[in-house]
Amino acid sequence: MQALFNPLIPQHSWPPGVDLWCSGWQVLGDSVRQACAAALSAEERERMKAFLLPGAADQFLLARALLRTALSHYTGLPAADWRFRAGEHGKPYLCGPAHGGPALHFNLSHCNGMVACAVTTISAGLGVDVEHTGRTLDFTAVASMVFSPEEMAQLQALPAAERRGYFFSIWTLKEAYAKARGLGFHLPLDALSFDRAPASLGVRFSERWPDRAEGWSFSQHRLSASHLLSVAIDRHREETIPLRFQWRSPQSLPAAAGLTGEG
Structure with a gap:
C-alpha cells in the first residue's frame, strides 16, 4: 500500500483505496465527551456507562465517534444514524441506513491514547491493529x-x-x-x-x-x-491500493459530524 498523510478527502466521495482515520488523546474534557456522545446510538451510550475506568470509557467513546464521523464524511448522513451488526466471531459490519453508494467496509482498533479506523470500498476483508x-x-x-x-x-x-x-x-x-x-x-x-x-x-x-x-x-x-x-x-485484484491518513483531534469530531458541543 502506498501511504499519503493528511491529503484532502472531499466530502461525499468514496475512498479509492484504504482511508485511515486516527485520533490520539490524553484526557477528554467534559464538553468534548458530551459532544462526541451525541454521535453515538442510545445502545452505545448505555455500553459506555458499563466501563469502570474513565480512560476505558473515553477510549470507547472516541472510537465510536471517530467511526461514525468517518462514515458520515463519505455519505452526508447523520453520524448517529449508523447501525451495525456483529458477524459470527464478533467482527462488526454496517447494516444501515442505505446511502446510495458502494458498500463501505470498516475496521476499528484502539489502545492506550490512540484510536484508528480503516474504511474502504474494496473488500470486507479489512483489518487494522x-x-x-x-x-x-x-x-x-x-x-x-x-x-x-x-x-x-x-x-x-x-x-x-x-x-x-x-x-x-x-x-x-x-x-x-x-x-x-x-x-x-x-x-x-x-x-x-x-x-x-x-x-x-x-x-x-x-x-x-x-x-x-x-x-x-x-x-x-x-x-x-x-x-x-x-x-x-x-486486495480483490487491485494491483496498487492507496492508503490515506486522516488525523482528527477529539475536539474536531463533533464539528466534523455536524454536531454542536451541547449534544
Missing part, C-alpha cells in the same frame, strides 16, 4: 504461542534491545490479518509467517492455513514514538 509498544507485556511468552517457528527463531536471534520492537511489528500484522478475516483467535496465528523485508511486507501460510499470500496487501506505520499500526486488506 494499533498497539502501544511500551505497555507491560511478557512478549516472549505471547510469541511462543502465536509466532511461527521462523518468526520465533528470528526473535531469539535479535539483541535483547531489539526484541520488543520486532515482537510488536509481527504481532500487529497478525492481528490485522485475523481481524480482516473476521476470525480473531479462532485463527491459528502460528500458521502464518511474516517477512519484514525493507521494501515490502510478505506473508507465508502453512498447510494448516492454506490462504493465498498474493491475495493480501499489508502496510505498517509508526503513529507516535509508542504507537505502531498495521493494516491488512484482501
Whole structure:
C-alpha cells in the first residue's frame, strides 16, 4: 500500500483505496465527551456507562465517534444514524441506513491514547491493529504461542534491545490479518509467517492455513514514538491500493459530524 498523510478527502466521495482515520488523546474534557456522545446510538451510550475506568470509557467513546464521523464524511448522513451488526466471531459490519453508494467496509482498533479506523470500498476483508509498544507485556511468552517457528527463531536471534520492537511489528500484522478475516483467535496465528523485508511486507501460510499470500496487501506505520499500526486488506485484484491518513483531534469530531458541543 502506498501511504499519503493528511491529503484532502472531499466530502461525499468514496475512498479509492484504504482511508485511515486516527485520533490520539490524553484526557477528554467534559464538553468534548458530551459532544462526541451525541454521535453515538442510545445502545452505545448505555455500553459506555458499563466501563469502570474513565480512560476505558473515553477510549470507547472516541472510537465510536471517530467511526461514525468517518462514515458520515463519505455519505452526508447523520453520524448517529449508523447501525451495525456483529458477524459470527464478533467482527462488526454496517447494516444501515442505505446511502446510495458502494458498500463501505470498516475496521476499528484502539489502545492506550490512540484510536484508528480503516474504511474502504474494496473488500470486507479489512483489518487494522494499533498497539502501544511500551505497555507491560511478557512478549516472549505471547510469541511462543502465536509466532511461527521462523518468526520465533528470528526473535531469539535479535539483541535483547531489539526484541520488543520486532515482537510488536509481527504481532500487529497478525492481528490485522485475523481481524480482516473476521476470525480473531479462532485463527491459528502460528500458521502464518511474516517477512519484514525493507521494501515490502510478505506473508507465508502453512498447510494448516492454506490462504493465498498474493491475495493480501499489508502496510505498517509508526503513529507516535509508542504507537505502531498495521493494516491488512484482501486486495480483490487491485494491483496498487492507496492508503490515506486522516488525523482528527477529539475536539474536531463533533464539528466534523455536524454536531454542536451541547449534544
